Amino acid sequence: MEYKGRYEIFDPGQIVTYPVSERPNKVKFADLLDPENVKEMSFDIPKDVENRITLLAREIVSAKEKNRPVVFFTGAHLIKNGLGRLLGDLVKHNLLSLVAGNAATSIHDFELGLIGETSEYVPQALEKGQFGMAFEFNYINAALILGNKYKLGYGESVGKMICDEPFRKEVANFLGLGNTPIEFMHPDLSVQAICYERNIPLTIHAGIGTDVLDQHVYFDGQAKGGCSGRDFLIYTKEISKLTEGGIILNVGSAVTGPEVFLKAASMAGNVGNVPDNIITANFDLRPYDPANFTNENAVGYYYRDQKSIVTRVPQAYGGKGFYIGGNQKQTFPMLYKKLMELL
DSSP states (O other): OOOOSSSOOOOGGGOOOBOGGGSOEEEOGGGSOOHHHHTTOOOOOOHHHHHHHHHHHHHHHHHHHTTOOEEEEEOTHHHHTTOHHHHHHHHHTTOOSEEEEOHHHHHHHHHHHHHSOEEEOHHHHHHTTOTTOBTTHHHHHHHHHHHHHTTOOHHHHHHHHHHOHHHHHHHHHHTTOTTOOOOOSOGGGOHHHHHHHTTOOEEEOOOSSSSGGGGSTTOOHHHHHHHHHHHHHHHHHHHTTTBTBEEEEEESOSSHHHHHHHHHHHHHHHTTOOOOSEEEEEEESSOOOGGGGGOTTSGGGGOHIIIIIIIIHHHHHSEEEEEEESOHHHHHHHHHHHHHHHO
C-alpha cells in the first residue's frame, strides 16, 4: 500500500514467504467431521442443554418453512474444530439464509479448500518469523483487490475465486504466476464455495491488522475494507427481513458477531424494518449468569455474546434467547443431528 504521511512504515516487500504445502498443520482432512458419521456419535451433554438444542432445532425448521431468515454467525474455531462440513451441509439443505464470520473464518475455510488442511502450529512458526507467511495467502489478497475493483463482497470474492475458473486465472495473472494455475484440491470442503455455488450470501466482517493476510506485500487495506464493508450491507439487508420473525445463531464469536448484529439491527429499525419475535442462540463454553449483566464489577458484564445475543436482543425485539453452553464439538453436531432428524 502506498503511504505519503509523515511517519516511517514497515516495508512488506521485505517479507520472505514459503509454499503452504511445506507448512505443518494441526488439522488434517481425517480430522474433519463427516456429516454421515454424526448419526453414530455419542454425546456428553447435560439434559437441559440437549433440551434447548432440541427446541432450537424445531424453531430453525419452523422458520425456514415460513420463509423467514436463519442467520448463522461463526467464529473461526468452528472451522478449525473440523465442523465446517456440517455447516456446509446445512447450507446444502437450505436451512440457512446467510452465513457470516470474521476473516479468520474465511482463511481457515480457504486453507481447507486449497490443501485439505488448516491451523498451523503458531508457537513453532513464531519463533522462526514464519507465522502466517505462506505465499498462498496472497490468493485471498488478490481476490479482494479484484473483488473491490468489481465492487463485490469479501465472501463472494473468495467463493468466486474457488468456483469460477476465469476469475481464478485473473487472480493468478495479478500475482504474476504465469502459466502456474491456482488449484483448489478440496473445493467441496469450503463453505465459501458451497455458499457461492448456491447463491447464499457468506459475509466476512474483517478488521485491519488482525489477520495473516495483512502481513503480505499484496495486502490492500482499501480492498479488504471495501469488500468487507459491502458484506456488512448484505448482512444488514438480511437482518431487515426479520420483521416477522427469524433466527439468529452465534457460534463461538464473543465480540464480532454480537456487535455486527446490533449495528445491523439498529440500521434496519431506523428505516422501519424493526426485528420482531426473533429467536436467538449463542453457543459458547463459558458459564452463563444473567444476574451479572448489570454488574460492571462482574466478568460476565463484558461478555457481549451472552448479554446481547441471549438476553438484550430478544428482550428488545420480542422472542426468546437460548444459551447453548458446552464444547461446540459436541453441541453443534447435536444441533446438526436433530435438524437432520426433523427434515
